[in-house]
Amino acid sequence: SAVISQKPSRDICQRGTSLTIQCQVDSQVTMMFWYRQQPGQSLTLIATANQGSEATYESGFVIDKFPISRPNLTFSTLTVSNMSPEDSSIYLCSVAGTGSIYGYTFGSGTRLTVV
Amino acid sequence: AQRVTQPEKLLSVFKGAPVELKCNYSYSGSPELFWYVQYSRQRLQLLLRHISRESIKGFTADLNKGETSFHLKKPFAQEEDSAMYYCALGGSQGNLIFGKGTKLSVKP
Numbered sequence: 001s002a003v004i005s006q007k008p009s010r011d012i013c014q015r016g017t018s019l020t021i022q023c024q025v026d027s028q029v030t031m032m033f034w035y036r037q038q039p040g041q042s043l044t045l046i047a048t049a050n051q052g053s054e055a056t057y058e059s060g061f062v063i064d065k066f067p068i069s070r071p072n073l074t075f076s077t078l079t080v081s082n083m084s085p086e087d088s089s090i091y092l093c094s095v096a097g098t099g100s101i102y103g104y105t106f107g108s109g110t111r112l113t114v115v
Numbered sequence: 116a117q118r119v120t121q122p123e124k125l126l127s128v129f130k131g132a133p134v135e136l137k138c139n140y141s142y143s144g145s146p147e148l149f150w151y152v153q154y155s156r157q158r159l160q161l162l163l164r165h166i167s168r169e170s171i172k173g174f175t176a177d178l179n180k181g182e183t184s185f186h187l188k189k190p191f192a193q194e195e196d197s198a199m200y201y202c203a204l205g206g207s208q209g210n211l212i213f214g215k216g217t218k219l220s221v222k223p
Contacts, residue, residue: 001161031209033209033210033211041215042201042213042214042215042216043159043211043213044213045210045211045212048208048209048210056208092158094211096209104149104161104211105161106158106159107158108158109158109159
């Protein structure tokens with residue numbers, strides 16, 4: 001299965017600032033997914049990032065708040081913009097295995113605290 | 116609607132006792148179901164996928180389409196099984212839809 005390097009692993013940020021999270025995959029993948037895990041909650045999909053096209057956002061998430069880049073088949077970034085304390089969460093990237101039946105691999109997550 | 120329900124937030128058992136973590140799903144097509152586990156301070160990792168019908172760390176899960184369930188079972192729980200367990204459904208958009216998770220606590 002793919003190996004994902006995600007960074008930073010954690011950060012404490014001031015409200016109103018932005019943070020960019022990076023995910024590097026050791027193989028080429030078509031689809032990358034960005035999830036959010038709020039404290040004590042499950043994982044919620046933010047958006048799907050395909051190389052060469054704009055990301056597809058889920059209901060409740062917008063590009064202005066969570067811009068995503070996908071410059072190639074091994075890399076993606078998620079930016080959390082104009083942060084507020086409500087954005088304090090763990091953010092994870094994920095890629096699908098060879099066919100979804102093989103499951104999905106997750107990055108180690110970025111624990112974001114906004115103060 | 117595509118949905119995964121894990122009715123128990125917390126499940127506490129003693130070491131050696133059987134454990135069953137419940138998962139029910141809602142999906143109109145043929146579902147692809149997974150169990151993920153997250154140990155303390157570790158990343159989310161795949162535990163089981165229904166298509167493979169394998170047993171990992173003594174855990175098994177059977178897809179019951181009639182009951183739309185995919186419960187995770189282990190006959191004898193170990194302390195190292197203590198973790199968060201998430202049931203997930205492969206969505207029609209290629210993503211995963213997660214249940215809210217069940218925290219399993221195995222007491223000595």
